[in-house]
Amino acid sequence: MSGRKSVKLAVVAAGALSLAACSGGTPHLKAVAPPPAASSAGEAEAIATLLDQGQEGAARKRLKALLKRDPMNPSARLLNDSLDRDPKELLGPDSYPYVTRPGDTIVGLAQRFLGNRLKAYQLGRYNGLKAPVVLTPGQVLRIPGEAPRPEPVRRPDPVRATPAPAKPKPAAARPAAPAPAKPVANPVAARAARTAGLAALNQGNVQRAVGLLRRAAALDPGNALIARDLARAQRIAATVKARQ
Template sequence: MTIPFHRAAPATLALGLLLAGCGAGGGDAPRPTSAGAAATTGWSGRGEVGEAIALLNKGDPVAARARLMGLLRQQPNDSVAASLVRQIDANPETLLGTESFAYVTRATDTMSSLAGRFLGNPMLFYALARYNGLAAPGTLSAGRTLRIPGREKREAARPEKPAVAVRAPAIVPRAPEARPVPSPAARANPAQAATLRAAGLEQMNRGAIDRAVALLTRASQADPGNALIRRDLTRAIRIQRTVHGRS
């Protein structure tokens, strides 16, 4: 994202980044006390900007703006001071845009580090704080969800490995299991045999010997091990032969 702010000279920008880091912790930057100190930094307004950043981090934009405007009256071309004044005065969405994505802060995050990471300029920390409704950037804590201007950059998806065809093992049909043939005793139905025996004896008493033999034969098949049924069947067959022999 390109933010329409003037670039500072390298020495000025380096000092501005240093002050932004100090401001994230809420401390005041030291004011140069001699011409030698100003010459070392290459920027005579270091103390004013540092104090303004500390005030912004504490949530006092009025006092910070007053210091910055005093500096700009002496040094109208100071781009860092002018940028901070614009961040105080302008609508943050006008500066940073309306499109954004969510980001959850970590313990090591500060507004200046996030501005440097996502906006390319740590000195945009105050605009980013106002963008999220945070009056005092120095109070940023871990676990807070922020709006970060722009679109989230995601890592390119890794190509999926081609699927390897797995052949299913051949299914060998099983031979049907041989079922044991039930023995005559296992097939016996004593209840049915008793019913057929009673009916056969009744027919034999009535003189219907052929019907009696048929019923007793079925009774013997229903209960092959029943000795009484075999005896009755043998007697009925003997009577049947006698009757048919006479006829």
């Protein structure tokens, strides 16, 4: 009889443990929140692209949401300063001139000289340019900071023997200089130059507007709209010159 009682007690104890486990003895697992749809870094890049395109209202709306979600995000704070603070206060009063080259963009120059492409909007405002910024070769910009030092000229070693000067060769007839090549038609670049020229004209920069519209006319010679805008800009430039 004692053996049977022991078996019954063991079965009852096992059932009690099973009921305890089912009744909530084991803690519930907490649900893990899904990851955000887009990272803060990617959102900052998207906001910077909107600013570069001149869509300030849309950029402010998305920037406000990003700062609400991630108030200490350095990229978001940088873009917020780019919109609301004085660019000379952000980048410093000292600057040096830079002459733009073919292929230069305001974003590329910000990455090259300021170390951060997100500062392109600051660099544009620093130079009084309104987005979207279209740069033309030969345009002079102010770059914040100190101009890079030129590399020192290497002098020849005086210890080494100086080679004997070579005998001068008889001067050959110089070939005639080739005629300057005509600019290749590029309607897309012409439209961009015309847009920038009209923006400069609206801002009162008549000489810059004339230069940009001349470039647009050279890139798309048969465009009547560009020819009309160029003629109007030249008339305004002549009027301004006569009044001076």
